[in-house]
Amino acid sequence: MTSARITIDRDFTIADVPRRLFGSFVEHMGRCVYTGIYEPGHPQADERGFRRDVLQLVKELGPTVIRYPGGNFVSGYLWEDGVGPVENRPRRLDGAWHTVETNAFGLHEFVDWAKEADVEIMEAVNLGTRGVEEARALVEYANHPGGTYWSDLRRKNGAADPFDIRLWCLGNELDGPWQIGHKTADEYGRLAQETAKAMRLVDPTIELVAVGSSSREMPTFGSWEHTVLTHAYEEVDYISMHAYYQEHDGDAASFLAEGVDMDAFIDGVVATIDGVKAAGKHRKQIDISFDEWNVWDQTRYNEIEAREIAAAGWREHPRLIEDTYDVTDAVVVGTLLHSLLRHGDRVRIANQAQLVNVIAPIRSEEGGPAWRQSIFWPFARMAQLAKGRILRLAVESSQIPTRKFGDVDAVDAAATWDEADGTVALFLANRSLEESGEVTVDLRGLSATAIRSAEVLTTPEGGDRATANVEGDQDRVGLVPLREVGFDEGTLRATLPPLSWAVVVVDAAKA
Incomplete structure (x- = not known):
């Protein structure tokens, strides 16, 4: 584990x-x-x-803007x-x-x-x-x-x-x-x-x-x-x-860790933007x-x-x-959403x-007919539940070796706190193909009183990691209740199945 x-x-x-x-x-x-x-x-x-x-x-998916x-x-x-x-x-x-x-x-x-x-x-x-x-x-x-x-x-x-x-x-x-x-x-x-x-x-x-x-x-x-921003910095708002x-080539471990690449890609573009800003004395x-x-x-x-x-x-x-x-x-898409x-x-x-x-x-x-693919679910839940402030997490995780990225965290996470609603939304992914993930969450400065909802997307019974929703069998992959989740002496604990993406919503007011 x-x-x-x-x-x-x-x-x-x-x-x-x-x-x-x-x-x-x-x-x-x-x-x-x-x-x-x-x-x-x-x-x-x-x-x-x-x-x-x-x-x-x-409307169920919940996109806010469409290009x-x-x-x-x-x-x-x-x-x-x-x-x-x-x-x-x-x-x-x-x-x-x-x-x-x-x-x-x-x-x-x-x-x-x-x-x-x-x-x-x-x-x-x-x-x-x-x-x-x-x-x-x-x-x-x-x-x-x-x-x-x-x-x-x-x-x-x-x-x-x-x-x-x-x-x-x-x-x-x-x-x-x-x-x-x-x-x-x-x-x-x-x-x-x-x-x-x-x-x-x-x-x-x-x-x-x-x-x-x-x-x-x-x-x-x-x-x-x-070069583009050197020309157009003052005229545009985004790049x-x-x-x-x-x-x-069947390298699932590296595929499941592609959020690491997205993180580095974003950091590189931010550095370039800010370099042009400094060099051009832009405000x-x-x-x-x-x-x-x-x-x-x-x-x-x-x-x-x-x-x-x-x-x-x-x-x-x-x-x-x-x-x-x-x-x-679906698990990869969940981790990409975490990175964003x-x-x-x-x-x-x-x-x-x-x-x-x-x-x-x-x-x-x-x-x-029309139907939901597996990747529908992480997007829909994050669009629905990620509100308020984005929390800066400190994560200490077991490592998984990959050919492309070296050792990466087995558990990937992101979270938000909606003070108006009094909830923390915790988004989790277990990248391990074979081992469950034992997760403990310390909520500091917040008084957690109850788990409002807990759902997980993982390999369905009788299926494997290639299981998908197709015409005629459109509901094989989806969100189901996450059973192994609860509080232990004020700490949130959850067990994630192998290869899974989960969302846990906790009632949490200011301590």
């Missing part, structure tokens, strides 16, 4: 929980939009074509194609994902859907094939009340009131050679600077995200951020981060938008699926990276990619 001792002190906190930390992502890619959130003719579709069964699951419409897609997208009468919208080839975009779903439809889902919109502009004027026009179309060409066109297209979109991405992954309109750091930094200035001349209240490195493995990582993780603080993250089997996509898509020719919304997530993936929460003082926005079907917590079938 592994063990961990966690010390919590009510006065040792990191920051308020940023509600935008629990964001998601809808891209015109695969079946995320079409037959995902939007499927006219489906038995569960409303009069606008929005799938009500998917909407119900989205749209891409992603790689946005770097070749003409936003004007997605407004106006649907019958007049052009069909276009999308080079990013080798598909045909019908433009049946566009900005107005997404704004209406976002209102139904009760989420904030994070809109991306095309800085791959387009530039300053097109981005400026989109802000005018979306946010200006009326009396100008673009705002009056919005009104003509059926939206009398502005969309009031506050959060904007200045392009996507333009450091990547795969990106339509790939640029050097200097080229992008100057474009981002001038685009930001023009957009803010239309609406000075908007918040802007500059493009950071597409991953920590990019050869330009670090230097890209430094983006993207990271995807997968299991390689404002730039924070991080981790606006793409998830588990994704990129090897299968790059070696098999991408070739199959290209060979099949131009099609409308084909199946694309519809990964099936198992117990192991622990860095909530600087990571102020985060978007799990994507929402439906495409590497997503929610799956749906055309004309058929």
Whole structure:
């Protein structure tokens, strides 16, 4: 059995929980939009074509902000194609994902859907094939009340009131050679600077995200951020981060420890931001938008699926990276959420990619059901329960050897304290594949009176770590009561099953 001792002190906190930390992502890619959130003719579709069964699951998942419409897609997208009468919208080839975009779903439809889902919109502009004027026009179309060409066109297209979109991405992954309109750091930094200035001349209240490195493995990582921010520091509010993780060659131990990589990635970007701030004598603080993250089997996509898509020719919304997530993936996603929460003082926005079907917590079938994948549960519970202040934990844990990261903590943890509600929410993961984890928690400065709830996600009876929720067997993996949890002389004690993620909510007032 592994063990961990966690010390919590009510006065040792990191920051308020940023509600935008629990964001998601809808891209015109695969079946995320079409037959995902939007499927006219489906038995569960409303009069606008929005799938009500998917909407119900989205509300249960609890995302607070959703990035749209891409992603790689946005770097070749003409936003004007997605407004106006649907019958007049052009069909276009999308080079990013080798598909045909019908433009049946566009900005107005997404704004209406976002209102139904009760989420904030994070809109991306095309800085791959387009530039300053097109981005400026989109802000005018979306946010200006009326009396100008673009705002009056919005009104003509059926939206009398502005969309009031506050959060904007200045392009996507333009450091990547795969990106339509790939640029050097200097080229992008100057474009981002001038685009930001023009957009803010239309609406000075908007918040802007500059493009950071597409991953920590990019050869330009670090230097890209430094150059871009040297140009655009005063014009932007955030710089983006993207990271995807997968299991390689059956090395589950390293896969389960990928939160260590996320921690280091965030720390590196924070250091670069603050270095540019110091060198430029800037007074404002730039924070991080981790606006793409998830588990994704990129090897299968790059070696098999991408070739199959290209060979099949131009099609409308084909199946694309519809990964099936198992117990192991869910535990990893839980630890990635822990990392984001622990860095909530600087990571102020985060978007799990994507929402439906495409590497997503929610799956749906055309004309058929929608269901929760295993990774749905850590996100849903943290979005629901992580409130108030982020607590700075002191963790002493047994170690697990890994090939990639050396020895890592067997138990990974994050926690929040909601003084208004009088609760501590403790999020725990046991990375050990075979051993239970004995956890003791010392709550200092707090008087813990009762356990309000305790749930765990682990390998179900009769299953293994590859057990997943699939069509026809959609509830194999989920949260169940954590039985071995309680107080012993004022100390919280819990036993975590091997390979598990758990959440314990404790009634705890100030001592």
